Amino acid sequence: MANNALKCAPMPTIRRLPSYLRFLKLLQVRGREYVSCTHIANELNLDPTQIRKDLATTGAAGTPKIGYQVTELINSIESFLGWNDPTYAFLVGVNGVADTLISNPEIQKGCGLDVLAVFDDNSASIGSEVAGKEVLPMEKLTDLAKRMHVHIGILAVSDSQAQKMSDKLISAGIKAIWNFTHTKIDVPEDVTVENVDIAASLAALSAKRAAAETSLS
Amino acid sequence: MANNALKCAPMPTIRRLPSYLRFLKLLQVRGREYVSCTHIANELNLDPTQIRKDLATTGAAGTPKIGYQVTELINSIESFLGWNDPTYAFLVGVNGVADTLISNPEIQKGCGLDVLAVFDDNSASIGSEVAGKEVLPMEKLTDLAKRMHVHIGILAVSDSQAQKMSDKLISAGIKAIWNFTHTKIDVPEDVTVENVDIAASLAALSAKRAAAETSLS
DNA sequence: TAGATTGTTAATCGATTAACAATC
DNA sequence: TAGATTGTTAATCGATTAACAATC
Numbered sequence: 001m002a003n004n005a006l007k008c009a010p011m012p013t014i015r016r017l018p019s020y021l022r023f024l025k026l027l028q029v030r031g032r033e034y035v036s037c038t039h040i041a042n043e044l045n046l047d048p049t050q051i052r053k054d055l056a057t058t059g060a061a062g063t064p065k066i067g068y069q070v071t072e073l074i075n076s077i078e079s080f081l082g083w084n085d086p087t088y089a090f091l092v093g094v095n096g097v098a099d100t101l102i103s104n105p106e107i108q109k110g111c112g113l114d115v116l117a118v119f120d121d122n123s124a125s126i127g128s129e130v131a132g133k134e135v136l137p138m139e140k141l142t143d144l145a146k147r148m149h150v151h152i153g154i155l156a157v158s159d160s161q162a163q164k165m166s167d168k169l170i171s172a173g174i175k176a177i178w179n180f181t182h183t184k185i186d187v188p189e190d191v192t193v194e195n196v197d198i199a200a201s202l203a204a205l206s207a208k209r210a211a212a213e214t215s216l217s
Numbered sequence: 218m219a220n221n222a223l224k225c226a227p228m229p230t231i232r233r234l235p236s237y238l239r240f241l242k243l244l245q246v247r248g249r250e251y252v253s254c255t256h257i258a259n260e261l262n263l264d265p266t267q268i269r270k271d272l273a274t275t276g277a278a279g280t281p282k283i284g285y286q287v288t289e290l291i292n293s294i295e296s297f298l299g300w301n302d303p304t305y306a307f308l309v310g311v312n313g314v315a316d317t318l319i320s321n322p323e324i325q326k327g328c329g330l331d332v333l334a335v336f337d338d339n340s341a342s343i344g345s346e347v348a349g350k351e352v353l354p355m356e357k358l359t360d361l362a363k364r365m366h367v368h369i370g371i372l373a374v375s376d377s378q379a380q381k382m383s384d385k386l387i388s389a390g391i392k393a394i395w396n397f398t399h400t401k402i403d404v405p406e407d408v409t410v411e412n413v414d415i416a417a418s419l420a421a422l423s424a425k426r427a428a429a430e431t432s433l434s
Numbered sequence: 435t436a437g438a439t440t441g442t443t444a445a446t447c448g449a450t451t452a453a454c455a456a457t458c
Numbered sequence: 459t460a461g462a463t464t465g466t467t468a469a470t471c472g473a474t475t476a477a478c479a480a481t482c
Contacts (some may be wrong), residue, residue: 003432006423006427014421014424015421019417019465021416022290022400022401037463038462038463051464053450056465063458063463064463065457065464066463066464067462080479081420081424082427096315101415106376106399107399107415107419108415110416113419115403152426175426175429176425176429178418182321184240184261192425194418196418197232197235198413199239200232200233200235202235202395203231203232205369205395207228211223212407212409253440264474265439267474269442270442270473273440279438280481282437282482283482285440
């Protein structure tokens with residue numbers, strides 16, 4: 001099921017693709033049929049050549065003078081990322097992150113992520129609803145993960161619970177963890193982790209701001 | 218007020234610093250006095266030389282054979298990032314992101330970010346509380362931003378409102394926007410934007426997972 | 435002293451950007 | 459045809475990694 005081309009693509013390219021997708025879908029809604037790299041580049045403040053390379057990586061092909069067909073390009077990027085068919089996931093931890101992720105149409109529909117169930121350790125949360133989904137107790141995790149063939153887990157618990165809950169996900173057969181906690185989690189070699197590091201993003205903002213301030217004076 | 222060294226540091230370095238900080242604070246709590254790059258590298262799965270270079274960028278100095286003094290190193294990184302004194306910010310939009318950011322001690326205390334007020338356009342939210350802070354109407358934004366000398370805005374509104382609210386922040390004198398929406402916002406040249414692109418992170422997870430899957434078979 | 439570790443310079447690697455031929 | 463745009467190869471740039479001398 002894994003896309004063989006995807007694993008060879010440079011990481012910066014992979015991280016840029018979703019922003020192209022977003023803009024292309026906007027163009028699609030507006031009824032535009034073709035788009036050039038220059039056009040995308042202007043919109044996203046990137047280099048047109050870089051975009052052409054990124055698009056080539058996905059297997060998309062354009063026509064000189066005309067550009068790329070918008071719908072075709074969307075399909076190419078989506079199938080490259082594996083976002084055209086649903087990826088099933090479980091979410092652990094009830095809080096703002098959970099809420100935002102599940103109720104966001106861009107993530108749920110646009111990226112093919114389908115959160116099948118929400119789990120929590122806290123008995124107070126169990127039975128309540130998060131964006132229309134009932135919160136289940138952790139005990140049900142292993143059984144459901146196996147029956148539903150889910151192998152992506154979204155970790156959105158408090159920092160102090162992160163490692164413990166990560167272990168539970170892994171023992172339930174989860175192979176990829178999207179980590180929204182601020183804790184570095186230890187996982188076996190065959191488990192993939194992607195950290196959403198909000199502090200790193202804040203550091204980047206501080207730095208860009210510092211650069212902007214000094215360049216003005 | 219801007220840190221002059223910060224603007225020269227490579228962006229990858231800046232983004233790694235918060236993870237060092239996190240680990241160092243853990244060591245500090247454990248009462249450890251010195252740490253070597255090798256130790257940090259093992260913990261974070263990075264190259265020791267890279268860490269040494271990153272630390273040198275912040276101005277930290279170690280002693281051969283012994284390593285770096287933990288407390289000194291924390292101070293060095295924090296002051297480099299400008300996180301030792303508070304950065305005042307306003308938050309626009311009441312939802313999961315807002316909740317998570319404000320109530321998270323790592324961000325609020327660890328990064329020196331101090332969210333002074335929360336604003337919203339939706340009359341239903343106004344007057345309610347987010348993590349102990351009253352939600353204020355957008356009309357009060359400009360006046361308060363000027364009086365309190367706030368120039369960082371956290372944009373956590375719905376995608377459809379993103380550009381409109383960004384414009385309001387800018388006209389209130391905000392100079393840096395931490396964008397949690399999925400929309401690319403247009404800003405004047407002198408305004409800094411840092412996008413928290415959750416879809417990019419998901420794409421990275423898909424790619425790493427694909428790579429791991431194929432390497433196993 | 436010997437070994438571990440820092441600090442720094444040089445080599446490698448990979449990504450971005452530039453140049454340009456092909457083409458509709 | 460002329461001009462815009464793709465596709466691709468080469469040049470540049472910057473970050474990572476390797477090598478090694480200095481040092482406690």
